[in-house]
Amino acid sequence: MITVNHLRKTFQTPLVQEGKFAGIRTLLSRAYKEKEAVHDVSFTIEPGEFVGYIGPNGAGKSTTIKMLTGILHPTSGEVLIHGLSPQKHRRRVVQHLGVVFGQRSQLWWDLPVKDSYEILAAMYRVDEVSARRRLGELTELLDLGEFLDTPVRKLSLGQRMRADLAAAMLHDPDILFLDEPTIGLDVVAKRNIRGFLKALNQDFGKTILLTTHDMDDIEQLCERVIVINHGQIGYDGSIAELRGKIGLPTMMKVTFRGPYQVPASWDLPFRVVEQQADMLTLACNRQELKAMDVLRVVSSWGDMDDVHMEEPEFEEVIHGVYK
Numbered sequence: 001m002i003t004v005n006h007l008r009k010t011f012q013t014p015l016v017q018e019g020k021f022a023g024i025r026t027l028l029s030r031a032y033k034e035k036e037a038v039h040d041v042s043f044t045i046e047p048g049e050f051v052g053y054i055g056p057n058g059a060g061k062s063t064t065i066k067m068l069t070g071i072l073h074p075t076s077g078e079v080l081i082h083g084l085s086p087q088k089h090r091r092r093v094v095q096h097l098g099v100v101f102g103q104r105s106q107l108w109w110d111l112p113v114k115d116s117y118e119i120l121a122a123m124y125r126v127d128e129v130s131a132r133r134r135l136g137e138l139t140e141l142l143d144l145g146e147f148l149d150t151p152v153r154k155l156s157l158g159q160r161m162r163a164d165l166a167a168a169m170l171h172d173p174d175i176l177f178l179d180e181p182t183i184g185l186d187v188v189a190k191r192n193i194r195g196f197l198k199a200l201n202q203d204f205g206k207t208i209l210l211t212t213h214d215m216d217d218i219e220q221l222c223e224r225v226i227v228i229n230h231g232q233i234g235y236d237g238s239i240a241e242l243r244g245k246i247g248l249p250t251m252m253k254v255t256f257r258g259p260y261q262v263p264a265s266w267d268l269p270f271r272v273v274e275q276q277a278d279m280l281t282l283a284c285n286r287q288e289l290k291a292m293d294v295l296r297v298v299s300s301w302g303d304m305d306d307v308h309m310e311e312p313e314f315e316e317v318i319h320g321v322y323k
């Protein structure tokens with residue numbers, strides 16, 4: 001279980017001096033300005049959950065993940081991974097954690113991929129037999145076979161990301177923190193990575209916290225999403241609820257077999273957006289109203305032929321929270 005209690009992180013950066021010799025005076029000056037990157041963040045993640053941690057640029061996502069993994073120390077508040085602080089019990093906690101920073105590889109650039117795995121296995125104290133078995137499984141799952149002997153710097157981005165995921169899983173952690181694991185990948189590579197992550201969560205019960213700007217990643221993989229903005233949590237709950245909360249309407253396009261008549265008023269809270277010869281476009285909030293109830297009303301306006309529903313794009317929903 002992951003518990004985050006009133007977590008804060010404030011960075012101090014030197015105040016940039018202006019005028020003559022500004023660079024040197026900035027270096028010598030003791031004036032600092034503070035930036036509160038994470039401001040009172042709390043949440044709990046249960047074993048086996050797949051949670052999206054999203055927010056606009058500079059929201060505080062990476063800073064949170066760095067505190068979750070023990071790389072950064074919180075200014076105040078605490079993180080507990082299975083009841084242990086990653087800062088105080090780093091050695092024990094890292095055995096539970098697999099971490100991927102999509103922008104930066106944890107593999108050794110000039111070494112063949114499999115040499116990096118040997119080093120990592122030793123660092124995590126995975127015995128030789130388990131490491132070999134594990135690498136065999138991961139090679140199959142992530143299709144690593146063709147580039148195990150290739151130096152990391154020669155891998156394509158898609159191969160590098162697969163290699164990094166395998167590196168994070170080598171010691172068989174039960175929790176994965178993924179920061180932009182699909183960044184820059186093409187459609188096929190993204191699909192492969194998503195498939196792998198889904199399997200890790202559903203078949204192997206791994207707990208996953210995923211940070212990404214790709215809303216398709218979130219929609220396809222996560223049940224729950226935590227939205228952070230300006231260092232504070234703006235939403236924590238299911239994607240379905242989020243759609244309802246933001247109140248973006250579902251559009252319903254109803255086609256009629258012949259002429260139809262829209263009355264001056266009706267009892268339910270839905271709107272007529274557009275009227276065409278044989279088609280009517282309606283907008284309703286599905287949290288408030290069932291489609292069946294809307295259609296029951298509309299069926300008295302003419303002879304209905306077909307109905308087409310368009311849910312609001314998840315991207316639009318998220319922009320509603322970022323605002």
Ligand SMILES: Nc1ncnc2c1ncn2[C@@H]1O[C@H](COP(=O)(O)OP(=O)(O)OP(=O)(O)O)[C@@H](O)[C@H]1O
Pocket residue numbers: 011012013035036037055056057058059060061062063064
């Ligand atoms: N080491 C640092 N020193 C000073 N400020 C920092 C440091 N690291 C992050 N920040 C600032 O803290 C804020 C949050 O940064 P963070 O990297 O956590 O955002 P993010 O949500 O991961 O953004 P992105 O989506 O762009 O990666 C930003 O304003 C950033 O400039």
